[in-house]
Amino acid sequence: MPFIDMTGKKCGRLLVIGRVENTRKGQARWLCRCQCNVETIVTGYALRSGNTKSCSCLRNDLTVERSTRHGHGRRKKATQTYQRWKNFRHRKKTTLDFLEFLEKEKPQ
Numbered sequence: 001m002p003f004i005d006m007t008g009k010k011c012g013r014l015l016v017i018g019r020v021e022n023t024r025k026g027q028a029r030w031l032c033r034c035q036c037n038v039e040t041i042v043t044g045y046a047l048r049s050g051n052t053k054s055c056s057c058l059r060n061d062l063t064v065e066r067s068t069r070h071g072h073g074r075r076k077k078a079t080q081t082y083q084r085w086k087n088f089r090h091r092k093k094t095t096l097d098f099l100e101f102l103e104k105e106k107p108q
């Protein structure tokens, strides 16, 4: 497998910090830091294929998002933001995905 230097690359929420030892199958692995500050080791293939975009917090967030979509109340703010994002997407006012949109909406 050709060696591709991923250092400094961003994949979703992950920033590639450096290479770590290969898997037993000889796949390159990379140490990444997630936006939530969790460090995780990901294979180059997983990074490049877009399968892995966070330490797993992203998936957790999406699960929360899915579970709040039909519910009322619990995370009202997120739901409102989600509705607004859906609206914006519908009217082509934004090309951001929901998580990026959420980041921008977050009060500083």
Ligand SMILES: [Zn+2]
Residues within 6 Å of the ligand: 013, 034, 035, 036, 037, 038, 054, 055, 056, 057, 058
């Ligand atoms: Zn994370």
